[in-house]
Amino acid sequence: MICRPSGAITNFQPYLEKNPRPGDSWRNRYKSLCLHDPVWYDHMPYLPFPEDWPVFTPKDKMGDWLEAYASIMELNFWGATEATSAAFDPDSKTWTVHVTRDGKETVLHPRALVFATGAYGFARWVEFPGADTFKGEMFHTSAYQSGDQYRGKRCAVIGSGSSAHDICVDLWESGAEVTMIQRGSSIVVRSDTLMELGFGDLYSEAAVARGVTTDKADLIAASVPFRLIPDVQRPIYDQIADVDADFYRRLTDAGFQWDFGPDGSGLMSKAMRTASGYYIDVGASDLIANGEIRVASGAGIDRIEPDGLILEDGRRIGADVIVQATGYGFMDEMVAHLISPDVAEKIGRFWGYGSGVPGDPGPWEGELRNMWKPVAQEALWFHGGNLALSRFHSAHVALQIKARMEGIATPVYCAP
Numbered sequence: 001m002i003c004r005p006s007g008a009i010t011n012f013q014p015y016l017e018k019n020p021r022p023g024d025s026w027r028n029r030y031k032s033l034c035l036h037d038p039v040w041y042d043h044m045p046y047l048p049f050p051e052d053w054p055v056f057t058p059k060d061k062m063g064d065w066l067e068a069y070a071s072i073m074e075l076n077f078w079g080a081t082e083a084t085s086a087a088f089d090p091d092s093k094t095w096t097v098h099v100t101r102d103g104k105e106t107v108l109h110p111r112a113l114v115f116a117t118g119a120y121g122f123a124r125w126v127e128f129p130g131a132d133t134f135k136g137e138m139f140h141t142s143a144y145q146s147g148d149q150y151r152g153k154r155c156a157v158i159g160s161g162s163s164a165h166d167i168c169v170d171l172w173e174s175g176a177e178v179t180m181i182q183r184g185s186s187i188v189v190r191s192d193t194l195m196e197l198g199f200g201d202l203y204s205e206a207a208v209a210r211g212v213t214t215d216k217a218d219l220i221a222a223s224v225p226f227r228l229i230p231d232v233q234r235p236i237y238d239q240i241a242d243v244d245a246d247f248y249r250r251l252t253d254a255g256f257q258w259d260f261g262p263d264g265s266g267l268m269s270k271a272m273r274t275a276s277g278y279y280i281d282v283g284a285s286d287l288i289a290n291g292e293i294r295v296a297s298g299a300g301i302d303r304i305e306p307d308g309l310i311l312e313d314g315r316r317i318g319a320d321v322i323v324q325a326t327g328y329g330f331m332d333e334m335v336a337h338l339i340s341p342d343v344a345e346k347i348g349r350f351w352g353y354g355s356g357v358p359g360d361p362g363p364w365e366g367e368l369r370n371m372w373k374p375v376a377q378e379a380l381w382f383h384g385g386n387l388a389l390s391r392f393h394s395a396h397v398a399l400q401i402k403a404r405m406e407g408i409a410t411p412v413y414c415a416p
């Protein structure tokens with residue numbers, strides 16, 4: 001969370017972070033996590049990764065890079081500082097932000113407040129009927145560290161997004177008996193194929209050799225209007241289905257349900273429209289296809305019993321451990337929590353641009369809802385997304401705030 005102070009414009013811009021060190025949000029994630037996107041897509045603004053950086057960054061390396069970045073860029077980072085509430089005064093046009101810093105209450109009065117609390121809301125915990133009778137361990141993926149202590153245990157992982165796949169592999173590598181519970185179909189694309197057909201033209205070693213740097217690639221990618229993105233993406237996914245026909249046949253045979261989105265336009269379309277996930281396959285899908293990781297697909301959970309789960313179609317999955325890979329809520333939860341439910345309602349949902357597909361809050365705006373632009377609440381900004389979107393749009397947020405501070409008119413597009 002970034003607070004721009006009131007009064008004279010100074011370099012004093014506290015970056016409030018409830019964890020002690022920059023990068024802890026990565027360090028705190030499960031041990032086996034590596035970025036699923038290649039390095040050319042992940043660079044930070046102004047300070048790209050060194051040339052010998054791995055293609056897929058391990059999560060602690062990412063955390064350490066962020067810590068070094070904060071230091072080199074001289075960010076005024078306030079660690080162990082949690083924002084607990086924020087209110088805007090329309091007369092003085094300032095915020096009152098209450099923060100707890102190292103256990104001490106402090107109040108800030110910035111003129112602009114940026115929520116950079118991630119692309120989602122809180123961890124989504126589902127209260128399944130009968131959960132209180134379960135004799136084993138049950139937790140959300142956000143609390144998962146490693147599979148070390150689950151050797152020989154029957155582990156059921158509820159969900160089929162990225163974290164579900166990664167955690168299934170980690171548990172399997174630790175010697176657990178793993179079942180993924182997949183309620184509905186998921187987007188899965190092999191990493192190698194995506195690198196070649198999806199990222200290749202813009203974000204790859206070959207692209208850099210052709211002079212398409214990450215900065216140029218960002219401009220090219222952003223030049224495609226949302227209305228046209230599905231038409232650009234669909235042929236790529238047709239090709240992926242063709243090239244990897246055997247891979248998808250094996251997944252289907254194993255009982256795993258996959259798709260490329262309601263209109264076949266793939267994973268970035270899905271993320272933009274619904275802020276929901278997919279899996280870029282770095283190994284889990286083969287284990288599913290080979291039956292090493294079992295999959296129980298096509299039904300939700302009816303109830304939990306002392307030693308397992310019962311699916312809506314009556315199937316029984318024995319389990320000593322249940323992992324809820326049920327994702328995260330929406331960003332408006334953060335607004336309701338820190339500011340007020342009224343302001344959250346006034347602003348509305350985040351992500352989506354009115355594509356008409358299920359899960360996109362609509363209506364058609366031609367731009368993403370509420371991201372990196374003025375919202376229905378004055379002096380409030382939202383920044384989030386993957387590393388690539390964050391890299392590209394952070395400058396837009398900063399410039400819009402700066403322009404307002406300098407009194408420069410900044411008319412913005414809005415639906416007629």
Ligand SMILES: Cc1cc2nc3c(=O)[nH]c(=O)nc-3n(C[C@H](O)[C@H](O)[C@H](O)COP(=O)(O)OP(=O)(O)OC[C@H]3O[C@@H](n4cnc5c(N)ncnc54)[C@H](O)[C@@H]3O)c2cc1C
Nearest residue numbers: 016017018025035036037081082083116117118384386387
């Ligand atoms: C398991 C997993 C895998 C991912 N893999 C990738 C990937 O491969 N590539 C990719 O680009 N993205 C990936 N992402 C998305 C990833 O979250 C973002 O790319 C990146 O972390 C975004 O950085 P951020 O700073 O916007 O959000 P975050 O890293 O989520 O940081 C938000 C910060 O806000 C802090 N915060 C929240 N509330 C408060 C408060 N009230 N007061 C103070 N501080 C607060 C949190 O402690 C947190 O550190 C992944 C996410 C997850 C969960």
